[in-house]
Amino acid sequence: MKTQIEAIKGVIFDLDGTLVSSELNFSLIKAQVGCPAEQDLLDYIEQLPSPYMREEAMNIVHQHELLDAQSAKLLPGVLEAVKALQAKNIPMAIVTRNFDKAATLKLQHNPLPIEMVLTRTEAPAKPDPSALLMIARQWSMPVDNVIYVGDYLYDIQAAHNANMRACLYAPDVTPGYAEQADFVIYAFDELVSLIDNYAEKVRVC
Structure with a gap:
């Protein structure tokens, strides 16, 4: 400090x-992409084994973020x-x-x-x-x-x-x-x- x-x-x-x-529901997002509750969402996606899996998971995150942006x-x-x-x-x-x-x-x-x-x-x-x-x-x-x-x-x-x-x-x-x-x-x-x-x-x- x-x-x-x-x-x-x-x-x-x-x-x-x-x-x-912000009304982002990180528990829901993590459940949808398969991220363990205690792990950082972005770190989890970055560590997924294939570009396709990473892209699919990030698309889910983007959808939630864009929806949240409408009501902020x-x-x-x-x-x-x-x-x-x-x-x-x-x-x-x-x-x-x-x-x-x-x-x-x-x-x-x-x-x-x-x-x-x-x-x-x-x-x-x-x-x-x-x-x-x-x-x-x-x-x-x-x-x-x-x-x-x-x-x-x-x-x-x-x-x-x-x-x-x-x-x-x-x-x-x-x-x-x-x-x-x-x-x-x-x-x-x-x-x-x-x-x-x-x-x-x-x-x-």
Whole structure:
């Protein structure tokens, strides 16, 4: 866990369950592709023995993701927080395990002033840190100044794998792995306050 007090100058968000709602039923998807409940779905598909099997399994996942994209809605406080960060000239990006078409649909239906979006189509899926590091390089920003905000363990792991600070968004139930995050927020206005507070700490120091 990172303890430095560098200012937070860039924010990367997860998409599903963080910026927009998601009704993806992973238990059902895993059952349909034959993935054991305890195994990561994308890892399981990648390890299937033939290209045909991998393609068929991924087609099932794509169908679920595209259906989910039709009903996704912005979560409470997201638009206000993003606009507040935009007003502070904080660069923002999105890194999601969705595939590109589903992510595009979700953001078309729920527009946000965030142009940079990386999906598993463009970079290895979280908890691999590649997408986060690509964005930091694009911004020419040290990883110490970037925070990744997400709602799941993979988001925390991806942030720490990239040597970034991890902020867990837990609006309903605080999971056991929350203690692994550097910060936990329960509403999006807390994110804006967090970034303001770190700017103040840096100025004071």
